[in-house]
Amino acid sequence: MSFKDWITYLLQRFLWYVETPRSERKELKRSQKEPWSTRWFGLVPFSMKMALNRQRRMRGRSNE
Structure with missing residues (x-):
């Protein structure tokens, strides 16, 4: 994985985090927890x- 790919991945994750409402992120985390x-x-x-x-x-x- 090149540096450019890594930065692109981090930006995508960050944007998903910013755009997703807090309640939805918490619900997703609860549903995936084992x-x-x-x-x-x-x-x-x-x-x-x-x-x-x-x-x-x-x-x-x-x-x-």
Whole structure:
């Protein structure tokens, strides 16, 4: 990437930032954010949570 391309990219990003309303930028940021456990450890915490929830449901049914 040449210096000219880099400057062009930075200007495009800056103009997008200036032209986009603050509320829209915040909403976009919220929608793209993933949980920290997924970011750090992948899908392992998610699968463990699903397994624990399933065990809890099964225990609740057997007690009834």
